[in-house]
Amino acid sequence: MRVIDEMGQRAQIASRQLSIAGEAKNDALKAIAKALTENVGKIMEANRIDLENGRNNGLSAALLDRLTLNESRIQGVADGVLEVAALPDPIGTVISGSTRPNGLEITKVRVPLGVIGIIFESRPNVTVDAAVLCLKSGNAVILRGGKEAIHSNKCLTAIMQDAVESAGLDRNAVQLIEDTTRQSSIELMELTEYLDVLIPRGGKGLIRAVVENAKVPVIETGAGNCHVFVDESADIAMAANIIYNAKTSRPSVCNAIETILVHENIAEKALPAVKARLDEKNVELRGCEKTRAILGDSVIPAEEKDWETEYGDYILAVKVVSSLEEATAHIARYSTGHSECIVTSNYQNAKKFVATVDSAAVYVNASTRFTDGGMFGLGAEIGISTQKLHARGPMGLNELTSMKFIIEGDGQIR
Amino acid sequence: MRVIDEMGQRAQIASRQLSIAGEAKNDALKAIAKALTENVGKIMEANRIDLENGRNNGLSAALLDRLTLNESRIQGVADGVLEVAALPDPIGTVISGSTRPNGLEITKVRVPLGVIGIIFESRPNVTVDAAVLCLKSGNAVILRGGKEAIHSNKCLTAIMQDAVESAGLDRNAVQLIEDTTRQSSIELMELTEYLDVLIPRGGKGLIRAVVENAKVPVIETGAGNCHVFVDESADIAMAANIIYNAKTSRPSVCNAIETILVHENIAEKALPAVKARLDEKNVELRGCEKTRAILGDSVIPAEEKDWETEYGDYILAVKVVSSLEEATAHIARYSTGHSECIVTSNYQNAKKFVATVDSAAVYVNASTRFTDGGMFGLGAEIGISTQKLHARGPMGLNELTSMKFIIEGDGQIR
Numbered sequence: 001m002r003v004i005d006e007m008g009q010r011a012q013i014a015s016r017q018l019s020i021a022g023e024a025k026n027d028a029l030k031a032i033a034k035a036l037t038e039n040v041g042k043i044m045e046a047n048r049i050d051l052e053n054g055r056n057n058g059l060s061a062a063l064l065d066r067l068t069l070n071e072s073r074i075q076g077v078a079d080g081v082l083e084v085a086a087l088p089d090p091i092g093t094v095i096s097g098s099t100r101p102n103g104l105e106i107t108k109v110r111v112p113l114g115v116i117g118i119i120f121e122s123r124p125n126v127t128v129d130a131a132v133l134c135l136k137s138g139n140a141v142i143l144r145g146g147k148e149a150i151h152s153n154k155c156l157t158a159i160m161q162d163a164v165e166s167a168g169l170d171r172n173a174v175q176l177i178e179d180t181t182r183q184s185s186i187e188l189m190e191l192t193e194y195l196d197v198l199i200p201r202g203g204k205g206l207i208r209a210v211v212e213n214a215k216v217p218v219i220e221t222g223a224g225n226c227h228v229f230v231d232e233s234a235d236i237a238m239a240a241n242i243i244y245n246a247k248t249s250r251p252s253v254c255n256a257i258e259t260i261l262v263h264e265n266i267a268e269k270a271l272p273a274v275k276a277r278l279d280e281k282n283v284e285l286r287g288c289e290k291t292r293a294i295l296g297d298s299v300i301p302a303e304e305k306d307w308e309t310e311y312g313d314y315i316l317a318v319k320v321v322s323s324l325e326e327a328t329a330h331i332a333r334y335s336t337g338h339s340e341c342i343v344t345s346n347y348q349n350a351k352k353f354v355a356t357v358d359s360a361a362v363y364v365n366a367s368t369r370f371t372d373g374g375m376f377g378l379g380a381e382i383g384i385s386t387q388k389l390h391a392r393g394p395m396g397l398n399e400l401t402s403m404k405f406i407i408e409g410d411g412q413i414r
Numbered sequence: 415m416r417v418i419d420e421m422g423q424r425a426q427i428a429s430r431q432l433s434i435a436g437e438a439k440n441d442a443l444k445a446i447a448k449a450l451t452e453n454v455g456k457i458m459e460a461n462r463i464d465l466e467n468g469r470n471n472g473l474s475a476a477l478l479d480r481l482t483l484n485e486s487r488i489q490g491v492a493d494g495v496l497e498v499a500a501l502p503d504p505i506g507t508v509i510s511g512s513t514r515p516n517g518l519e520i521t522k523v524r525v526p527l528g529v530i531g532i533i534f535e536s537r538p539n540v541t542v543d544a545a546v547l548c549l550k551s552g553n554a555v556i557l558r559g560g561k562e563a564i565h566s567n568k569c570l571t572a573i574m575q576d577a578v579e580s581a582g583l584d585r586n587a588v589q590l591i592e593d594t595t596r597q598s599s600i601e602l603m604e605l606t607e608y609l610d611v612l613i614p615r616g617g618k619g620l621i622r623a624v625v626e627n628a629k630v631p632v633i634e635t636g637a638g639n640c641h642v643f644v645d646e647s648a649d650i651a652m653a654a655n656i657i658y659n660a661k662t663s664r665p666s667v668c669n670a671i672e673t674i675l676v677h678e679n680i681a682e683k684a685l686p687a688v689k690a691r692l693d694e695k696n697v698e699l700r701g702c703e704k705t706r707a708i709l710g711d712s713v714i715p716a717e718e719k720d721w722e723t724e725y726g727d728y729i730l731a732v733k734v735v736s737s738l739e740e741a742t743a744h745i746a747r748y749s750t751g752h753s754e755c756i757v758t759s760n761y762q763n764a765k766k767f768v769a770t771v772d773s774a775a776v777y778v779n780a781s782t783r784f785t786d787g788g789m790f791g792l793g794a795e796i797g798i799s800t801q802k803l804h805a806r807g808p809m810g811l812n813e814l815t816s817m818k819f820i821i822e823g824d825g826q827i828r
Contacts, residue, residue, distance in 0.1 A: 016746070020769050098791060104780055106790060113802050114772070192625065196802050211606065212629060217803040238825040245827035332430065354820050355434050358528070366518055366823030375828070376520060376819070377512060388527050388610050388816035389631045390804035402802035405790070406768050409780030411652040413659035414789065 004187040007142055007175050008194025011115045014170035015140035019091070019112045024167050029085035029132055031163035036078040036128070039159055040071050046155035047124065054122075054148050066123050067149055077125050081132050087379045090397045091138045105408045110401045112138030114196040117188050119210060121202040122146030127156045130201065131174045133382050135164070137400035140173045142195070144188050146202075147180035154178060189214040196402075197390075201383050204310070219391055219399075221383035224254030224338035225310045226368045229327040229353065231344035232263040236270050238365060239343040243316075244277040245367040246341070252312045254384060255339050255361075255371040259307060259317040261327040264290065267320045271295055283314045290320035307334045324349055328356045335359055337386050339368035360386060360393035418601040421556055421589050422608025425529040428584035429554035433505070433526045438581050443499035443546055445577035450492040450542070453573055454485050460569035461538065468536075468562050480537050481563055491542050498546050501793045504811045505552045519822040524815045526552030528610035531602050533624060535616040536560030541570045544615065545588045547796045549578070551814035554587045556609070558602050560616075561594030568592060603628040610816075611804075615797050618724070633805055633813075635797035638668030638752035639724045640782045643741040643767065645758035646679040650687050652779060653757040657730075658691040659781040660755070666726045668798060669753050669785040673721060673731040675741040678704065681734045685709050697728045704734035721748045738763055742770045749773055751800050753782035774800060774807035 018025065036043070047069040054064050090110050097107040116139045118130045127145055134141035145153045157176040165171040177184050189198060189210060197217045200210040204223055211220055228246060230239045246257040262270055271294045275285065285291070286306045287299040299318070306317040307330070321327045324342075331340050341363035342353040350364045361371040371394060373381025378396030385391040391399035432439065450457070461483040468478050504524050511521040530553045532544045541559055548555035559567045571590040579585040591598050603612060603624060611631045614624040618637055625634055642660060644653045660671040676684055685708050689699065699705070700720045701713040713732070720731040721744070735741045738756075745754055755777035756767040764778045775785040785808060787795025792810030799805040805813035 016770070016772070019772070100789070100791060104784060111772070215626060217631070217801060219803075235825070241825060241827060249828060350822075356430070358430070358433070358525070359818065361819040361821060364820075364822045366821055366826040367828050369828040370518060370821060370826070371819075375514070377514060387631060389633075392816050393819045402806050404773065405775040405785075405807045406778075407775060407780055407784060408764075408778045411649070411655060412780040412784070413655060414663060414781050414783040 002187065003179070004177070004184065004191060005194070007177070008115065008191050010172040011140040011142055011175060012194050014172040015112065015114045017170050018135070018138045018140060018173055019114075021138065021169060022089070024169055025089070025135055025138065026085045028135060028164045028167035028169050029081055031166050032128070032132060032160050033078040033081040033085070035159045035163045036074055036081070040074050043069055043074055043152065043155055043159070044071070046151040049151040050149050057148075059148060063122065063148070067152075069124055069152060073125065077128050080129060084132050084136050084380050087136065087397060089136070090401050095403055102412050103409065104412055107406045108403050109406060110398070111404050113400060113402050115140045115142065115194055116400065117142045117144065117191070117195045117198040117216070119144045119185060119188065119198065119200045119202070119206065120146065121206060122148035124149045124152035124156060126201060127153050127176075128160065130382060131160055133380055133397065133400060135173060137397045139400060142175050142177065142188065144177040144185060150178070150180055186213060189216060192216050199383060219383070219385050219395070220387040221385055222254050223310060223336040223386055224256070224384075225259070225308065225334060225336045226255060226257045226339045227259050227261060227331050227335060228257050228341045228343060228368070229261045229324070229331070230263060230266060230270050231324065231342055231346060231349050232265040233345040233349065234266060234270065234343040235345060236266070236273050239270055240273045240277045242341065242343055242365070242367050243274050244280070246369055247278065247283060247316050248281040248314065249369055251314055255368050256312070257316070257368055258309065258311055259319065259334070261319050261321045261330055262291075263324075263327075264320050264322050267291070268294055271318070278316065281314055283316050285316055285318055287318040288320055291318045294320075310336070324352060328353065331357055331359070338384065339363065339371040341366065341368050360384070416601065417593070418591070418598065418605060419608070421591070422529065422605050424586035425554040425556055425589060426608050428586040429526065429528045431584050432549070432552045432554055432587055433528075435552065435583060436503070438583055439503070439549055439552065440499045442549060442578045442581035442583050443495055445580050446542070446546060446574050447492040447495040447499070449573045449577045450488055450495070454488050457483055457488055457566065457569050457573070458485070460565040463565040464563050471562075473562065477536065477562070481566075483538055483566060487539065491539050494543060495546050498550050498794050501550065501811060503550070504815050509817055516826050517823065518826055521820045522817050523820060524812070525818050527814060527816050529554045529556065529608055530814065531556045531558065531605070531609045531612040531630070533558045533599060533602065533612065533614045533616070533620065534560065535620060536562035538563045538566035538570060540615055541567050541590075542574065544796060545574055547794055547811065547814060549587060551811045553814060556589050556591065556602065558591040558599060564592070564594055600627060603630060606630050613797060633797070633799050633809070634801040635799055636668050637724060637750040637800055638670070638798075639673070639722065639748060639750045640669060640671045640753045641745050641749060642671050642674045642755045642757060642782070643738070643745070644674065644676045644680060644684050645738060645756055645760060645763050646677040647759040647763065648680060648684065648757040649759060650680070650684050653684055654687045654691045656755065656757055656779070656781050657688050658694070660783055661692065661697060661730050662695040662728065663783055665728055669782050670726070671730070671782055672723065672725055673733065673748070675733050675735050675744055676705075677738075677741075678734050678736050681705070682708055685732070692730065695728055697730050699730055699732055701732040702734055705732045708734075724750070738766060742767065745771055745773070752798065753777065753785040755780065755782050774798070
């Protein structure tokens, strides 16, 4: 039997205990938070090896920063664990119920998914974040992190396993795949016998690879080619403010915008106002011909690929459109279905945009940066789904659950 | 561009119109029902070609029966379409909503999935059933039916397309893949650019092939290795009645049982009573050694594979167990997660069985045959999901939908 099958089997056994665990799950979470705080030195020691290897292998400064665990970051992770412990337990919630004419009492209740796989890049904070969300929702988890963080991940996982065990639960509720070759990823993607769902967390390449190769059910997360459409009736100052916020407050995240579409009847007034704000952060503009006719040659001519690109950077594509319909058609063609916004003062246009645009989050007069589990009041977030099956938009604890029907009778037959 | 890509593109365009169609969807359904009734002769003529080809190709009597469309069956399909038209429209339902502290109004509303693919075997009634459920829930559908029914399917699809068009909707809301080679199935399974979900309807082999090969999200349906556990406190007459019903009322369906587990403390009394009922229909029993010690040599010795097999026939595996725990462990090992039942008079045991057994439908004192969209009050059923993601158990119209977040503000930024 392969290592991965043994892990799957152990996870399935642990998941059965977890599915009916109740308060012990919170005990485990609190024990994890405590152990993280108490083992800061040990964690930083393990992390130091990863950082050294990373530097030797020429990792970029940005990647090294994401890989780094220092005392305040570890404390931040521990605080996050306590916040998850304080959330209501989704398991056992009655979703709906009825008594049928034949007297059968049917209740639909929330249950864990079972065993969740998480594939992610070299961000050791994700190791803990993802594991505790799975635990809280009664699921066993198999983690497959990036190879650059392997020492940190091994240390964090061992700490979590001991904490889980101290709460009377099966330590195999949290497992880490220590083999970081490509082969181990593929094995996890094909583990149909044990895995109920696989969630990739990371960049486009990782997500694409999982969607293409997985035989287990996958929840696609993260890709965000987001748009703001400035309608002809928009308040220009509001539009500029929203665009500035949605582009520059954190350009690398998936709910940042990449393209703005501006109605031609407002473009001459709106574009200079928008540009003035974006110039504060030296945002590079790539515009259509009409945009360049208004803003001048400092705007780089946009090419087809600019409409498709998630820059994740201080770059914004700009297109002047002749109608709301042209804007929504552009979005339908190029959007990844994450978040889009209309800035408008026209009631009917707001309604039409909301009805027509097929994305997880559709905004009227607000920044797309709000697409986030915390901001939406979900309390925690495992990722943002850009697919339509099972979960769409920010995924909280409920999105890590399934349900079952319980049918109680007194001998009914059909 | 491949034919399948053109179909996908057309379906996506049709799905946009459908997603905001409202009452026109019901007009289309009523037009389909009317057209089916008016075109009985034409449909039977097309079906006759399929039946003749089927006989020439040596199809079994059972398969030929499933392939057959006669006047009363066509009328039955048309009546079913009208029933779906009469159901409430799931689209636009507000699932939840709140106003956030910053004044953002967030509403989660039900929207269609988009484009649904259905792969099914040679049952032409499914062609219409599946298409109208997709239409009613605002989805465009691409159908890929079994090759034996191709003439029937082409005729039915053309009738549906004309009816859809007569209601002012895009006829490409319903499309049939006319190429019935294996290649066309594979292409559909890999159509990630256009397909939001693929639902296989049919036998184990078909479903396995789809799960193994699909790159698009799949909802697994149908496999049912279902169990009844007769607890030591069971009412024996009730147990025998439930087992008789769950095994013999329709052995070929997925909610029929395949194995019973009987507590050793009641086995000597219960097994003869159960056998007496099953003998009425000449059900073949395959039992463990303890079963054979009680019921005698007429019971065939059960082998490992008997616990795994979905007979779909008048055959039942029987095992004597020493405890509820042994019963639930057996179910955890062999069940396909469809439907399981405990017959008991013990409150704690009922609770424990329900909490421990991880299947879509868990019964206390009622026949597993009730696992069905109609019986559960869903009004219609596209299939029974045996996976945990998105949908579990009978899938009605809601399970053919997704949701989106609508966020309304007055200039909020983050």
